[in-house]
Amino acid sequence: MDATRNTALEAWMKEHGHSANSLADKVNETVERMRGRPSGFDGSSVRDWKSGRVTWPNSTTRAALEAVTGLSATRLGFVPRGQAQPSPASPQEDPDMKRRTLVGGIAATATAAVAPGAVAQRRIGMTDVERLQKRFAEVIASDHRHGGQPGIEQRATELAEEALNLQSAGSATQRVRSNLYAAAAAFRSSAMWAAIDGRRYVNAQQHMREAQALAEMSGDQAMKFRIWSHAGTMHRHMGRPADAFAANDVARRLHITRRDPLFASLGLARQVAIHGAAHDHAGIQRAFDQAQDAMYRADPTVPRPLWMRAFYDEAELHSLALSAYLALGDHETAEDHAHQCLAALRPHMVRSAAITRTRLAHCQLAQGKTDAAVTSAMQVPVTAATEHARVSRMLTEFGAALRATAPGSPVVQTWTEHTATWRASA
Known part of the structure; x- marks a missing residue:
């Protein structure tokens, strides 16, 4: 069956004198204002919307269309995923009558939005x-x-x-x-x-x-900070420290970091880990000291977003320092931060505890502490060891390094038997 045409969008374009190309230009300009960089819509994109081949554009596109037209996406004829398509018009229906009916329907919807007890536009x-x-x-x-x-x-x-x-x-x-x-x-x-x-x-x-x-x-400044800070972490994990610094710097330049020292502290704490990926020893220590100082200056009574209250504290700062020194190869200092992190972790931070114990095992193994390393690795819960991609990969690498370090030893046998229980319970 052919896609149902978006007659509402067609009617709006006709009424406002827009061709497919001119509407695409307007949407591109709006997206560029929102995102700071251009998008690639053209006449064929608009024709896809009109023809019904695209029934529910992504959130950025919908927001741009709503800004251009002044109408909601649904009033422009787009249909949220999971909802039924509107019934196609009868082939015998007069086009002018169809347009009058459509415009009348939009007007009725607008009226319903302000009517007491309205359902469609509550x-x-x-x-x-x-x-x-x-x-x-x-x-x-x-x-x-x-x-x-x-x-x-x-x-x-x-x-x-x-x-x-x-x-x-x-x-x-x-x-x-x-x-x-x-x-x-x-x-x-x-x-x-x-x-x-x-x-x-x-x-x-x-x-x-x-x-x-x-x-x-x-x-929302706090949310902008969260997103750009996450972007820095993403690039760090992808092995792109230059991009990680650039993204994290966007977060750190937001004025919320000047208003609230705790946001400044988090930005610096994530800078610690990026310095580790860049193998900058002096940068790690400098950023750690600055992050800790900003954390101590932060007023604990200031209201902050849930996502920040849930995770950022002394334990997270030591966790990021652990990651940095582990990347640098300074295993003794990394182990010290791991112990401080575990001592400060709140009980709900189950995922963070698993990552920290895995990194601790790597630190200890690199220093020749094989028994302690295996003990630390065995404390990682089975669910994290088998289901969390980062933990699973690090434990696989730990096992390979253990076998290379102490081949045929009893501790290797202990680790092998322990990991066998994971596979049995998975």
Whole structure:
């Protein structure tokens, strides 16, 4: 069956004198203002929207179209995923009558938006935002328990779409709309982090682009910081320290880091790990001292976003220093930071504890402490060892290094038997 044409978009274009190419130019200009770089829409893109081949553009495109037209995506004839397509018009229907019916329907919808008890265009308020914020708290908690799982990434992506769909579901104040964009950006940034943590970097970069556009529309400085800071971490894990420095510097230049020393501290703490990837010993220590100083200056009574309160503390600072010194090959200093991290970790940081114990095992093994190294590695939970991409890879590397360091020794046999239990329980 042929795709159902988007007659609402066609009608708007005709009424406002737009060709496919002129609308594409307007959308490109709007996306460039939102994202700081051009997009590649052309006449064929608009024809895909009109023909119904594209029924629900991505969130950035929808936001740009809404800004250009002043209408919501659904009123422009786009259909959210999972909803039924509108019935095609009868072939015998008079085109002028069809247009009058369409415009009349849009007017009726607009009237319904302000009518008491309206269902199609209900009032969207802060209670809707608060409901999304509760879902965000659940995503954050799931990440700290499990980390990097595709299910977390998918759930966060779906919730971002849900937040954006509310923009089109009814009338709302500008404050509410900004909060909805911030919620969508928060979910997208969590999807981005889950993809980074699971080493799905192509996915992470797509989530990053969506999150950046949404954060710009929300005007939320803290969320912009989170996204650019995550981008720095992503590039570090991809082995691109120059790009990591550049992305993290964007986060560190945001004025929120001047208002709140704790944001400045987090930016510097992530700089510590990037210096490690760049093998800059002096840079590691300098950034660590500055991050610690900023953390001590931060007022603990200042309200901060949930995502930051949930993870950034002394333990995370030592975790990033551990990563830096491990990359540098200074295993003794790295081990010291690992012990300090584990001593300060809060109980809900299950994923972080697994990563820290795995890195500690590597530090100890590199110093010839094979028994202690195996003991540390065996404390990593089975779920993290088998399901978390980063932990699983590091433990595989640990096993290979252990066998190379102490071939045929009893400790190797102990490790081999322990890992066999993982496979049996997986």
